[in-house]
Amino acid sequence: MNQYDRGNKSSYINHDKDIVNETTLGKRQRFFNLVKNTKDVYIPSITSTISQKTVDGFKRGINDRNEPQLNLPTDVDILFYPTYSTKVGEQFETTIRFSASSPGNPASRKNRLLFSLCKQLVKPFPLEELDDASSDAMPDDAIGSSESRSNLSSRSTSTSLNSSGQNSTSNSLPLHELDNLKERTLGFFARSVPNFPVILDILPEEGISNSQTITKTTDERGYLYAKVRTDFQPSSIRITLDTPIDFPKIISREYPCNYVKPEGYGIISDIDDTIKHTGVTGDKRSMFRNVFVNNIDTWLISEVSQWYKTLEEHFEIDFFYISNSPMQIYPVLQQYITRNFPKGPLFLKRYSGNLLSSIMTSSANRKILAIKQVFNDFPHKRFILVGDSGEQDFEAYINTAMQHPDQVVGIYIRCCKNSMSDMGLREIEVMRELNGMVQDEYLSPIGIKNQEDTFSGRNFGQKMNLKQTVPTPPPVPPKKPKLTAEQERTIRDSRAPPIPTRKPVLSAKQEEAIKESHLSSNASTENRTSDSIKAHPMQEPQDETDPMVYYTPSTQNDYGAYSTFFDKKADNWRNRVLNGIRELKHLKKNRSIRLMFFTKPDAPLKDCLEEIQQK
Numbered sequence: 051m052n053q054y055d056r057g058n059k060s061s062y063i064n065h066d067k068d069i070v071n072e073t074t075l076g077k078r079q080r081f082f083n084l085v086k087n088t089k090d091v092y093i094p095s096i097t098s099t100i101s102q103k104t105v106d107g108f109k110r111g112i113n114d115r116n117e118p119q120l121n122l123p124t125d126v127d128i129l130f131y132p133t134y135s136t137k138v139g140e141q142f143e144t145t146i147r148f149s150a151s152s153p154g155n156p157a158s159r160k161n162r163l164l165f166s167l168c169k170q171l172v173k174p175f176p177l178e179e180l181d182d183a184s185s186d187a188m189p190d191d192a193i194g195s196s197e198s199r200s201n202l203s204s205r206s207t208s209t210s211l212n213s214s215g216q217n218s219t220s221n222s223l224p225l226h227e228l229d230n231l232k233e234r235t236l237g238f239f240a241r242s243v244p245n246f247p248v249i250l251d252i253l254p255e256e257g258i259s260n261s262q263t264i265t266k267t268t269d270e271r272g273y274l275y276a277k278v279r280t281d282f283q284p285s286s287i288r289i290t291l292d293t294p295i296d297f298p299k300i301i302s303r304e305y306p307c308n309y310v311k312p313e314g315y316g317i318i319s320d321i322d323d324t325i326k327h328t329g330v331t332g333d334k335r336s337m338f339r340n341v342f343v344n345n346i347d348t349w350l351i352s353e354v355s356q357w358y359k360t361l362e363e364h365f366e367i368d369f370f371y372i373s374n375s376p377m378q379i380y381p382v383l384q385q386y387i388t389r390n391f392p393k394g395p396l397f398l399k400r401y402s403g404n405l406l407s408s409i410m411t412s413s414a415n416r417k418i419l420a421i422k423q424v425f426n427d428f429p430h431k432r433f434i435l436v437g438d439s440g441e442q443d444f445e446a447y448i449n450t451a452m453q454h455p456d457q458v459v460g461i462y463i464r465c466c467k468n469s470m471s472d473m474g475l476r477e478i479e480v481m482r483e484l485n486g487m488v489q490d491e492y493l494s495p496i497g498i499k500n501q502e503d504t505f506s507g508r509n510f511g512q513k514m515n516l517k518q519t520v521p522t523p524p525p526v527p528p529k530k531p532k533l534t535a536e537q538e539r540t541i542r543d544s545r546a547p548p549i550p551t552r553k554p555v556l557s558a559k560q561e562e563a564i565k566e567s568h569l570s571s572n573a574s575t576e577n578r579t580s581d582s583i584k585a586h587p588m589q590e591p592q593d594e595t596d597p598m599v600y601y602t603p604s605t606q607n608d609y610g611a612y613s614t615f616f617d618k619k620a621d622n623w624r625n626r627v628l629n630g631i632r633e634l635k636h637l638k639k640n641r642s643i644r645l646m647f648f649t650k651p652d653a654p655l656k657d658c659l660e661e662i663q664q665k
Contacts, residue, residue, distance in 0.1 A: 122243065122246070122291075122293060122294075122297065123152040123241070123243075124297075124298055124299070125152050125153055126150060126151065126152045126243055126291065126301060127150075127151070127152070127153075127301070128148055128149075128150055128289055128291070128301065128303045129148060129149045129150075129151065129380070129381075130147075130148045130289065130303065130305045131147040131148060131149075131377075131380065131395070131396060131398075132308065132384070132393070132394070132395040132396060133145050133146050133147055133287070133305075133307060133308070133395060134307070134308045134309070134310045134395055135283065135284050135307050135308070135309055135310070136309070136310050136311070136312050136427060136428065137283075137311075137312050138279070138312070140281075141279045141280065141281055142279065142280050142281075142282065142283050142284060143277055143278070143279050143427070144252060144277070144278045144279075144280065144284050144287070144307060145275075145276075145277055145427065146250060146274070146275070146276045146277070146278065146287060146289075147273075147274070147275050148273075148274055148289060149242065149268070149271075149272050149273045149274070149377070150242070150243040150246060150248070150268055150272045150274075150291060151240040151241060151242045151243055151272050152240060152241045152243065153236065153239070153240055153241075154236075154239040154240045154241045155239075156239055161239045164235075164238070164239070165231075165232075165235060165239075168231060168235055168338075168342065169223065169228075169231065171334075171335060171338045172223065172227070172231060172335070172338060172339050172342060172343050173223070223343070226345075227343045230342065230343050230344075230345070231342050231343055233382075234341070234342045234379055234382055235342065235378075237376075237377070237378030237379060237380070237381070238376075238378045240378070242268075242271050242272030242273075243268060243272045243291075244268060244269065244270045244271060244272050245267060245268060245269070245270065246267065246268050246272070246291060246292070247265060247266075247267050247291075247292035248265070248266050248267065248268060248274060248289060248290070248291055248292060249263065249264075249265055249289075249290040249291075249292055250263065250264050250265070250266060250276065250278065250287065250288070250289060250290075251263050251287070251288040251289075251290070252264075252278055252280050252284045252287060252307075253284065253285060253286045253287065253288060253304075254280075254282045254283070254284060254285060255282075255283070255285045256285075260281075260282065262278065262280050264276075264278060265292070271400070273400065283309060284307045285306070285307060286304055286305060286306050286307055287304070287305050287307050288302060288303070288304045288305075289302065289303050289304075289305070290302040290303075308393075308395075310368050310428070311368070312428055312430050312431060313430050313431060314366070314367070314368070314431060314432075315365065315367045315368075315431070315432050315433070315434065315459075315662060316367060316368040316369065316370060316424075316428065316431050316432070316433050316434070317358065317361065317367055317368070317369050317370070317433070317434045317435075317436060318370045318372060318421060318424060318433050318434070318435050318436070319358070319369065319370070319371055319372070319436045319437075320371075320372060320373060320417075320436065320437040320438055320441075320443055321371055321372075321373035321375060321383065321387075321396075322373055322374070322375060322438070322440070322441075323438040323440045323441075323464070323466040324351075324354070324436060324437055324438045324443075324464050325351055325354050325355070325358075325371075325387075325390075325391060326349040326350075326351065326383075326386065327340065327348065327349050327350070327351060328340050328341065328349075329467075330438075330440040330441060330466075331440045331466060331467065331468045331469045332467070332468065341375075341379065346382065346385065346386045346389075349386055350390055353650055353651045353652075354464070354651050355390045355391055356651070357651040357654070357655045358391050358392050359391070359392060360655065361655075361658065361662075362392040365662055367392075367434075368394065368431075369391070369392045369393070369394030370394050370395055370397070370424050371387060371391075371394055371395070371396045371397070372396075372397045372417055372420045372421060372424075373396070373397070373398055373399070373417075374398075374399045374417060374441070375398050375399060376398060376399050376400070377398045377399065377400055379398075380396060380398055383396060383398070384396060397420035397423070397424075417442075417443075417446050418446050418449060418450065421435075421446065421450050422450075422453075425450070425453075425454050425457060429457075431457065432457055432458075432459050433454075433457055433458055433459065434459060434460045434461075434462070434658060435447040435450065435451075435458060435460070435461045435462070436462045436464070436654075437461075437462075437463055437464070438463060438464045438465075438466045438469075439463055439464065439465050439466055439469040439470055439623075439647070440466045440469045443463060444461075444463055444626060444627075444630060445626070445630070447461045447463075448461070448630045448633055448634065451634065451637070451643050452633055452634075452636075452637070455637045455643070458643055459643065459644065459661055460643065460644035460645070460646075460654075460657065460658065460661060461643060461644070461645050461646075462644075462645075462646050462647075462648060462654040462657075463646070463647045463648070464647075464648060464649070464651075465477060465481045465647050465648065465649050469619070470619060470620065470623055471617055471619050471620045472617045472618060472619050472620070473617060476617070476620070478649070480617075480619075480620045480623060481647045481648075481649065483620075483624070484623060484624070484627050484647050485646060485647055487624070487627055487628065487631070488627065488631065488645050488646070488647075491628075491631050492631045492634060492635065492642055492645065493642055493644075493645070630645075631645075644657055644661060
């Protein structure tokens with residue numbers, strides 16, 4: 051037998067032994083061997099592979115982040131956000147904000163699915179279907195995972211099957227609404243141009259030869275924010291993308307630069323439901339239609355527009371607009387403000403990657419950052435803050451007043467629909483009560499009177515008069531004359547005691563007649579009582595929705611026993627205002643910061659004029 055045969059024979063023997071050992075081992079031992087082999091062999095191999103992939107991806111990401119984009123699309127363009135320059139010492143500081151992007155491909159699978167979802171949201175579907183559809187949008191992909199896409203596809207299929215028997219035009223959008231939807235969603239389909247070099251030329255007025263040129267780079271989302279100081283007052287800014295030499299065209303745009311004086315008054319205004327009907331407190335579908343479909347003429351709140359224009363024309367007040375709306379809808383917002391309100395820079399929220407979350411969620415922190423930026427750029431300017439009750443504007447403005455107490459002169463909150471009370475008809479009463487709390491607890495001790503015409507007391511519906519009138523003193527009674535002892539004795543003798551009446555003596559026959567009359571009167575009384583019970587049965591308990599029902603405040607709502615009668619929104623606002631007043635009281639100022647809730651801007655306009663004219 052040769053060596054090869056001996057080797058094969060030994061291998062066969064070992065293999066047979068393994069089979070015998072495998073068959074003799076129990077299930078528990080075999081499972082233990084499997085776990086051991088996995089731990090010793092497979093896991094280290096997988097770990098090393100993942101680590102290597104991670105390191106390679108990290109290195110590649112760093113290189114991509116530092117290197118400009120080489121395949122620059124030919125249709126790239128610049129979206130410039132209104133900027134301003136102001137004087138800082140002996141120099142002028144100019145704030146520059148813009149983004150570089152290309153329109154994107156509307157025919158791509160991702161964009162087609164996103165636009166299809168938008169069309170579903172603006173159609174008259176039930177709200178529960180809207181909630182399901184909105185949950186399919188994921189942060190990075192705008193549509194989400196394959197499971198979410200399959201859910202959306204199946205829901206769209208079922209919807210089309212259910213509506214097949216109906217008129218096909220009932221669910222289709224009108225042509226003008228479809229055009230608005232396409233135009234206003236283009237920004238969400240755009241592709242950013244990240245990490246690209248840009249040349250900025252700060253140009254002076256005509257006749258001045260000197261200018262200033264700097265080079266910057268867009269961030270990972272194609273956005274650029276820069277501050278430039280010059281020795282001259284800029285009149286315009288030229289932005290040029292530093293494209294390669296062989297690029298087919300030059301991408302350069304010139305924009306005007308607005309000068310804002312460092313002193314004086316300014317208004318920082320919210321946009322949604324403050325100067326524009328958006329419906330943040332309503333259902334999602336209505337808000338989505340307001341933003342993407344409705345004509346901009348339906349957005350107008352004309353009274354606020356007149357208020358702002360009056361302040362601009364007579365007092366040259368500067369305006370700054372801050373909103374949680376995404377930057378992608380900047381063009382339509384800029385068009386709306388330019389048409390109806392004084393011009394001013396817009397500060398919007400940077401797009402997070404999810405269309406639905408960018409529109410339907412808000413954050414007071416983002417708004418505070420933009421407000422802080424304006425205050426830092428204009429440290430000698432005094433500001434009036436205008437917001438609405440639909441979001442967290444009240445807390446954001448109170449926080450701003452605590453950080454900049456010498457610059458904030460007034461806070462005005464517009465009471466929008468369905469935000470102040472669970473019962474819509476009582477929102478005016480809630481607003482008046484809040485103004486009464488502000489007047490009593492905050493403004494009156496320093497001698498400021500709120501311009502709101504009427505207030506109500508601490509309990510809803512209870513009117514109160516804030517003019518404290520001094521009550522007239524009661525008349526002084528005449529003094530009692532002094533009498534001599536003889537006069538007092540004469541008066542006592544003249545007051546003879548009354549003669550008591552004696553009980554008449556009745557015969558037995560008269561007493562029997564009186565008893566019979568008493569018995570007959572008692573019987574008639576019982577009959578009348580039973581008849582009245584039959585004619586007027588016990589009344590049913592009053593309906594819970596009756597407006598005359600007493601609503602219990604939370605301080606008296608022990609253990610939540612009266613949740614049906616409890617106006618949670620009103621009580622929440624009561625607590626919010628009290629907390630805000632407590633914080634404002636800590637400020638050591640000679641004059642209080644004006645604070646008012648309003649529906650019509652007549653009262654805040656008078657209040658603003660009184661404050662401005664005093665200065």
